[in-house]
Amino acid sequence: MSINFGSQRLVVGAWLAQRVTAGLMALFTVVVLAQVLLGRGSIGYDKWAGIFAAQWMKLLTLVVIAALLCHAWLGVREIYMDYIKPVALRLSLQVFSIVWLVGCAGWAVLVLWRL
Amino acid sequence: MTEPVKKQRPEFRNINAFTDLPSYRLPLAGLVSILHRISGALIFLLMPGIIWVFDKSVSSEISFGKFKGVFQGGWGFVPGWALKLVALALIWAYLHHFIAGLRHLWMDTHHAAVSKEFGKSSAAFTLILGSLLTLALGLKLFGIY
Numbered sequence: 001m002s003i004n005f006g007s008q009r010l011v012v013g014a015w016l017a018q019r020v021t022a023g024l025m026a027l028f029t030v031v032v033l034a035q036v037l038l039g040r041g042s043i044g045y046d047k048w049a050g051i052f053a054a055q056w057m058k059l060l061t062l063v064v065i066a067a068l069l070c071h072a073w074l075g076v077r078e079i080y081m082d083y084i085k086p087v088a089l090r091l092s093l094q095v096f097s098i099v100w101l102v103g104c105a106g107w108a109v110l111v112l113w114r115l
Numbered sequence: 116m117t118e119p120v121k122k123q124r125p126e127f128r129n130i131n132a133f134t135d136l137p138s139y140r141l142p143l144a145g146l147v148s149i150l151h152r153i154s155g156a157l158i159f160l161l162m163p164g165i166i167w168v169f170d171k172s173v174s175s176e177i178s179f180g181k182f183k184g185v186f187q188g189g190w191g192f193v194p195g196w197a198l199k200l201v202a203l204a205l206i207w208a209y210l211h212h213f214i215a216g217l218r219h220l221w222m223d224t225h226h227a228a229v230s231k232e233f234g235k236s237s238a239a240f241t242l243i244l245g246s247l248l249t250l251a252l253g254l255k256l257f258g259i260y
Contacts, residue, residue, distance in 0.1 A: 048179070
């Protein structure tokens with residue numbers, strides 16, 4: 001039996017955060033996909049890199065990366081809570097996952113601002 | 116203290132993943148649900164690969180060409196077609212996670228959608244749409260059109 005370490009607010013907050021970040025990323029996907037598909041033939045480098053060149057687009061992508069970080073963390077946290085009972089193993093996996101995700105997010109941000 | 120005798124309900128403990136789980140009948144909605152989880156995990160695990168692809172594709176003309184070339188010539192000892200299959204798996208994962216996610220959002224916001232019938236029909240729709248889009252993009256990826 002696990003001890004309740006938080007309040008119902010945290011649970012509702014996580015549920016809501018999952019939905020909000022999902023919605024934001026879905027909108028972003030549609031926006032980028034529309035730009036990619038609204039052109040003849042295979043997309044070339046200029047058009048593709050051009051999508052991410054504007055500063056406002058970089059900032060929007062940054063927000064989406066933050067949303068993805070949050071969404072993915074909550075998602076894998078759920079998986080670990082469902083399947084990994086031993087606390088030491090679950091804690092280790094959670095720490096690894098956060099390092100993994102923060103690393104990925106940082107790399108993506110670097111890529112964006114090297115443009 | 117006298118209480119009415121409770122009916123002895125069957126208990127199922129220590130469910131064995133290999134002998135018990137495969138014997139359960141999984142409804143369509145259940146299949147969509149576990150695939151939603153699996154697709155999410157797949158994206159999580161392949162995230163560095165995705166960032167690498169984004170990096171190469173956006174950095175310069177040369178790296179863009181190199182990244183496209185990896186699907187022809189391969190990477191190290193991994194052949195190009197194997198990388199295309201991995202890309203296709205990732206495409207399926209994202210499509211399924213996206214569509215199943217929208218299904219979640221729909222059920223969160225529409226009371227009438229929370230029924231067994233809609234659960235089944237929307238699950239079927241999710242699987243079919245996901246498979247069709249994966250097939251269409253897969254054909255494009257492998258150069259069929």
